[in-house]
Amino acid sequence: MTSWNSVPLHVSYEVLGWFAFSCWSISFWPQVILNFRRKSVVGLNFDFVVLNLTKHTCYLIYNASLYFSSIIQKQYRDKYGQKEMIPVAANDVAFSVHAVLLTAISLFQIAIYDRGSQKISKIACGILLVAWGTAAVCFFVTLHNHHWLWLLSIFTGIQVCMTVIKYIPQAVMNYIRKSTDGWSIVNILLDFSGGVANYAQMAMQSFDQGSWVNFYGNIGKLLLSLVSVFFDILFMCQHYVLYPANKRKSEASPEPDNAKSFERPCSVNV
Template identity: 70%
Template sequence: MGSWNSTGMEVLSSVLGWIAFCAWSISFYPQVILNFKRKSVIGLNFDFVVLNLTKHSSYLIYNASVFFSSAVQRQYRQKYGLDEMIPVAANDVAFSIHAVVLTAFTLFQIAIYDRGGQKVSKTSILILSVAWLTVIICVFIAIPSHSWLWLVSCFSTLQVVMTVIKYIPQAVMNFQRKSTVGFSIGNILLDLVGGLANYGQMTVQSIDQHSWVNFYGNIGKTLLSLVSIFFDIVFILQHYVIYPAHKIVKSESPGMDNV
């Protein structure tokens, strides 16, 4: 099993990992609190939430398998080297569990609060059906040959695909409404902090080990950070630059005066 060459790097990696964990974990609460205060989920795209649940569920399966399964760890080292460190930490597993619970709770809020006619699109239902059918097929392929690393990599790939797809409905909805009202920017700001810290943790580990296997050996985590950061920037621009709330209030003021 690989070990750290520098105690300082090990401490820094741990700190960055838990910063990412805390930021990402807390990021779920602004939307939940906003929904509770408004007693409404209008402005929050339902496709974003259901795709997010699949994303976090598949990521949990990947993280838990790599972290706890000795068979998966053995196959990982056989493929990438006996001295390579396992690319999943305790904070990754803890985050995934928390993410699944909070995303499921957000779906519960969607069920009980004012939806304003919004619903999950048929396109998202089709995407989810194809995704989980593919996973089932992968399970049946992996069992005979005991290809456990390949199987958990399928879950990692699924969560990356869901990460790319899940943001698009919300971004498009903001564009169509010309507003981000109902969609919490606090969620996005914390998500950005988590993404940067997570990427930093992987970089620190790679520098310490003098190897970049940590990146391509855990490509799902690498792409997760990059894609999340990209879309976070898109949402920040939508909220603060393109569709700032104060402009919406001003544009509505004359009409309100006439009522």
């Protein structure tokens, strides 16, 4: 296994990784706590939850497989170089496990708490069917050719697509309403901080090894952070620059319970 050349860079790498993990992880809790206190999930975007669960499940499969599987690690080094470090750290796996558990809890809350007339949209169901159908087909193909690293790239593509899809409806809704009222800017700030720390963590490893394979060899982590940071910046611009005078309390203009989940996503972040 490739070792670190610089102790300070190694320490910085670990600190940045766990900082990103903390920022991203904390942002999952407010929604779960709110649901528990209200004993209701009315106003929570069900499509967001199921798409988010698929995204984080795929990310967990990628991180855990690359971190624990010696076979996949060998395929990675055969492709990118024997001296390259595996670009997945323990905090990546920990974050993925935490994200799947918290999102699953939100989904469980949807099943047991008052949800009004809300339901998962047919569009979201179709997206999930295509995503997991593709993953299943690729899995059976991989059972034959044993190209496990290629299979992980499929899960990478799925989780990046889920990331893009889940954010777009919220950004469009903010534009239509000319307001970010009800959309938690604290979650966005935490997510942005985690994304920046994640890039810095990857840079520490690249500086130490004198190679940027860490970036293009871990395209899933790179694209995930890039997409998230892009939308975080967009949401911050909407909140602080474009619509600062239009923010009002959610209670003043509640969304109807029967609003279509995917077409008019509620302004609640998980």
